[in-house]
Amino acid sequence: MFWKYFLFETKLMVRNRKNLFLGALLALFFPIFFFYYSDTEVETIESEKRSEQAMIEATFDSFPMSQEETPEGAEIHEIYLEQSSLVNYQLYYLAFVGLDETNEEYIENGLQLNELRLRTHELDNQGIPPQYIIPKEEVLQSNAFLQYALENQIQLEPDPFVATNYLIHAFSILSGLFFLLFMMISGSEILLYEEKHQTVMKGFPLSFMNKIHAKVIIHFLYMMVFLTAGIIVGGYIAAREAGLGNLSYPVMIFMNNDYVAIPALQYYMYILLAIALIVIVLYYTAALFNTIFKSAYATVLLALVIFYIPDLSLMIGWNTVWLHPIKVLDIAGVLSGNIAVQFGNEQIDYGYAMLWLAVFAIMIAGVLKLIQWRSYKVKLQSVEVHSSPTDC
Incomplete structure (x- = not known):
């Protein structure tokens, strides 16, 4: 039936x-x-890094001087100095070395950058304007991707x-x-x-x-x-x-x-x-x-x-x-x-x-x-x- x-x-x-x-x-x-x-138009890794560089510079310009006198503010300021150095290195790497399937140095650099960003979240991003804060979820996703890329040697920027x-x-x-x-x-x-x-x-x-x-x-x-x-x-x-x-x-x-x-x-x-x-x-x-x-x-x-x-x-x-x-x-x-x-x-x-x-x-x-x-x-x-x- x-x-x-x-x-x-x-x-x-x-x-x-x-x-x-x-x-x-x-x-x-x-x-x-x-x-x-x-x-x-899809954002490339290089354009993403240039945006991050511009955000770091804007953060320095807007960071309150009074905030640097506190322990947390001083640490955040130092962290952003390190972030600036790491992002500039990544831009140099992209311009003169290029990405392939063996980017261990670039990936390890990115993992260090993510550790610093997570640390600023632990410090509640004190003194940083909200529009310049990279969400914690994006940092964690980036970390998981870079860890996988490091272990499996994959291309970082496919078509x-x-x-x-x-x-x-x-x-x-x-x-x-x-x-x-x-x-x-x-x-x-x-x-x-x-x-x-x-x-x-x-x-x-x-x-x-x-x-x-x-x-x-x-x-x-x-x-x-x-x-x-x-x-x-x-x-x-x-x-x-x-x-x-x-x-x-x-x-x-x-x-x-x-x-x-x-x-x-x-x-x-x-x-x-x-x-x-x-x-x-x-x-x-x-x-x-x-x-x-x-x-x-x-x-x-x-x-x-x-x-x-x-x-x-x-x-x-x-x-x-x-x-x-x-x-x-x-x-x-x-x-x-x-x-x-x-x-x-x-x-x-x-x-x-x-x-x-x-x-x-x-x-x-x-x-x-x-x-x-x-x-x-x-x-x-x-x-x-x-x-x-x-x-x-």
């Missing part, structure tokens, strides 16, 4: 113009984004437009609100479509939950096919235009309250597995909202409102921990550590996200099962009430 229903619903899904359009749009996102991304780098940026743009909106629109009529368009399967002897499972699986497979096609086409275009890149090149992720470097291939595996779980959660959510509100518009709108509740509560100064799991839907933000920094919750990492996504899937399926049970009880009571006079 389930298989017959599954095949019939699959045929309906393939003929659904709305989802065909959304699937094509999802697939086209990746090649379109590559052409946009390849036209953007940013190669397929491996481009896809990481594409996932970061796709993740979060855009992906949520896209999936909720595609699933906005996951149950309502059958009610609006009567088919021979209307009274098919299959349980409510099995019908939902079939529809979720079909929607999931349908959109994942388009997503995979988009990744392949976008990756092929990027590889043809700029090269494939290095699948072992490090990507910084936030994990266990620290920044760690993992190979690009492992990053893809992490994010694709999370995306698959997010899609399942969103389609079950759409089924739940369809069941309760009987409206495609309410399904999409309510999902958007729920997604933004943690941000709105943070804006009014009510940063409550039990709302944070909602933001795991932005998996690229979780992996980068941006969500953990935004909400001040160091627990938000990949493991935290996957755990909560699994919990959400089980909870939503449980609520749907409860709704089915209540509906069955109501119908049973109604039948008993109508049949009782006849029995008498």
